[in-house]
Amino acid sequence: MSKEIGITAKKTEDLPEWYTQIVTKAELADYAPMKGFMVLRPYGFALWEQIKTYFDRRLKESGHSNAYFPLLIPESLLKKEAEHFSGFTPEVFWVTHAGENKLSERLAVRPTSETIIYDAYSKWVRSWRDLPLLINVWNSVLRAEITATKPFLRTSEFLWQEGHTVHATQEDTDKEVLLILEYYRQLIEDQLAIPVLTGYKSEREKFVGALYTTTLEAMMPDGRAIQMGTSHNLGQNFSKPFEIKYLGKDGQTHYAWTASWGVSWRLISAMIMLHGDDRGLIIPPRIAPIQTVVVPIYYKTGDQGQIKQKCDLVFNQLTNAGITTYLDNREQYTPGWKFNEWELKGVPLRIEIGPKDVEKRQVTMVRRDNRMKTTANEDEVIAATRQCLEGIQSNLQIKAKAILDASITRTDDYNVFKKTLTERGGFIRSTWCGEVACEDKIKLETGATIRTIPFNEPTSGTCVLCGKPAAKVAYFAKSY
């Protein structure tokens, strides 16, 4: 593989450059001509489709439906919840003209859809029989990014899903918020093999307009955290200005409760950074668009008939067994070139079939994660492939969990806190008085924010900064 095609940066030496190379050279994404925007190429889109297909099934099984709401939102609607509006307005792209005609009111390109959706919900919700209303949308949202573009991580437009649900009571809303958080955890930990910390956001860090926000936070190899998804209880903060009311069983009219939740293609950026190596991507088998690639190896012309036949057979066996397989019988490339390309693209398992494999009635298998080479009897190809793929999935999970665990420093000493952040980053688990003043000062002095406040963790001791009695345990980190 030529230098132009392979990754030339080392992950441990220059993570940003390594990341950029991997995204473009593995053909996941490309830069668009406008600053801040990217193109999602077919291989990247196939990854997103894998995530989407899995999660969409979970949502449907639990009674959620998909719908579609307009891209453009009148300014007056976006302004209805004041805090929400002021949070988003600096990033909003504004449409002011249609053709040559100036519009009477500016239209926002949706930065998120709460307001346009609640306008509809206020018409649809009438009675307790209409609740819960469980709707999800797969779309893109736009928020102007002024800093440098980082594909999947910092872009002015991103693909995501946004769920918007309406409930009769606070208790029902809490349950939905936590149900979705659990679904996200399963998607992220079990499918993407990325372990996370879960908990609440602080008041400072919560979604603008929410009663409270719950979050999932992962740790990247450079010691910075990444927010993987959030699930919010919006209380009655939106149902009041938008007049989402229902007639209860008690014959009285009540304001409803709402929740919203989302994950974006940002999940892909964490997957790249956490699992990849200097040869390229490593995609966890459960989410891989191609799980196994079959590569024929010809040494001389006479080989081809039997090898080709065996490759076709193995390809068909694996495909019929539900294992997503690509048979790479392109003639213009050498086996070595193909090995490099599929390693760059992170295909979990490579199956090589050459003259010796035909002779010995076997296949040769090479794992992408640890590059271990084994052989399997040709009668046991399916079982051996399944076992290999499961082994890779679990190896990635174990390695990633070890990275997360090793990244956590427990301290209530502010000097250790600062030193750790400077020297190695990671999560700092500290106790905190609960005051935003301390939170602000810590951010100012160290760059770290509260990533999450864990659920149900008993608190004792004093605030890491001010020394007053602690109210909460908090995980601090620098973040993407």
Next chain:
Amino acid sequence: MSKEIGITAKKTEDLPEWYTQIVTKAELADYAPMKGFMVLRPYGFALWEQIKTYFDRRLKESGHSNAYFPLLIPESLLKKEAEHFSGFTPEVFWVTHAGENKLSERLAVRPTSETIIYDAYSKWVRSWRDLPLLINVWNSVLRAEITATKPFLRTSEFLWQEGHTVHATQEDTDKEVLLILEYYRQLIEDQLAIPVLTGYKSEREKFVGALYTTTLEAMMPDGRAIQMGTSHNLGQNFSKPFEIKYLGKDGQTHYAWTASWGVSWRLISAMIMLHGDDRGLIIPPRIAPIQTVVVPIYYKTGDQGQIKQKCDLVFNQLTNAGITTYLDNREQYTPGWKFNEWELKGVPLRIEIGPKDVEKRQVTMVRRDNRMKTTANEDEVIAATRQCLEGIQSNLQIKAKAILDASITRTDDYNVFKKTLTERGGFIRSTWCGEVACEDKIKLETGATIRTIPFNEPTSGTCVLCGKPAAKVAYFAKSY
């Protein structure tokens, strides 16, 4: 069913009012607060998902991949193909600000994605080995509508798919254009049960910037045609300004050829208008989000155990057989209310299970299309359901084909042409000199345009307007 819930307009008396009621009361869509925009509700989205799932599979089987390109397009990029730009510019929504900052260049909210996609393709296509490049996008596009909103038919934003492919030669491009047209025909005729005329668009009616456009045209009950989808050969009209070039096997650099093609949620509007009746929607079984609804019928409390058990059994049998089934065991509604609701929503087949059905070891089946009631032995529920659903699909196809055939008037007499258009509409098959002057004059005088010029139809006689020798056969109609 109260008047508020059921359809109060007659299809034959007031098609526009009937259409509006069906769209909103069957909960397919709702109006958005901004003129021209609509909300696609869960039931409407489920219909679109059915279309999407079917067609996406066809595309993938034939080597096409999905991708995603930015929503916003710089004005300079949109201007690169002048004819294309002038065609779209009156309808473009322009973004001029991000937050409070005025942008240095206006950004168009995509009215179609040729330009932003070709900008990327110019980087991706290098060699003949990269061709064909077969990419599809599922997204929404925006084109400002100044006339009254008509859900699914005339909206300023609509969901669609846009395919954009690059080929080495004109011949390869022609093949792609016709392959997709055939896939569209199968989707529309075989799945949606809507027969169409296919052929070329005239120069006047073709896509702005295309070498030629092919189209599929359906006829609605009011005598107006509806364009169901188009597939364009764009020649080298875009590859030249966008510099999409490849190194051929001959060692020379060549401009590539491009094609684009799309169908939108407009397909749903034609399905509604063609198949629906005064009770509501009639959805063809192959595309129905719910194919069968099972309704328990209790007369007295003692019935419930056995009936409930049998409903569960039938629901499970049908679901396991791959028939999409909804068990309507809601207790707050009567069977009669449920019948009306599912008829309004167009579910092809209703299965009723009451005391007599339990006693006789049977189920009662009611077809939505002709409301015929039959019974089936409980051991044969799956086979009987399949047979019924196939019968409905084929009945809808036959009825729709008869409407199309009966709508076609063949004449070369301009007086008959005008009289037919005024009195009953439909397609007028005439011969035409091929001159745009005649085409323009016919439109001015009658409101009819050339909907399509059929493939390979021998031409003789004279132009219906000017009397000069005919160059082409053309189907004229008024249209949506």
